[in-house]
Amino acid sequence: GAGVSQSPSNKVTEKGKDVELRCDPISGHTALYWYRQRLGQGLEFLIYFQGNSAPDKSGLPSDRFSAERTGESVSTLTIQRTQQEDSAVYLCASSQRTFSNQPQHFGDGTRLSIL
């Protein structure tokens, strides 16, 4: 597609429920990144994929968070047993490769609200 697509754009759920967030990267981009942006703050890294592999999961805040990528394309970020502190905008980015100077292109994010 023309850009990184994320769905849903907004998600409201009750505390304790599981949620799945989806990211469709730019076609042909082998690297995919997930970030979290809390209200009024900068972005914090969660996880990245090179192809379907996730070499660096260091940013995942707890074992309630997991992510997968299939077909070197779509990725899903799953949050189990959601907590109110999980409320944030979850942003996905993709780049052609994982070299440091490859620009990362962001989607518009999923705004997650935990009641």
Add this chain to the structure above:
Amino acid sequence: QQQVKQSPQSLIVQKGGISIINCAYENTAFDYFPWYQQFPGKGPALLIAIRPDVSEKKEGRFTISFNKSAKQFSLHIMDSQPGDSATYFCAATGSARQLTFGSGTQLTVLP
């Protein structure tokens, strides 16, 4: 070691003025320094980026100045326009691949 410190937190500039946002880093392994622009409800959009072997890069009204010895870099927006009103983030990356972001600067350009 991984932090990128950004200032100011907010900035108000008159139309036609120069907006300057500063960032400092500690990790000397960083080798790519992009700036992103973010409008409300949108994802960050890459504005301009620089490598540490270059001291300045200019694209239109946007200029990055880079001081490797001081481990600082800054964004200058010349002839600032109301349409430039947005949140600006500096970032840095290296072998770890993921971007480390500053905390953001909310820029308001008054008409």
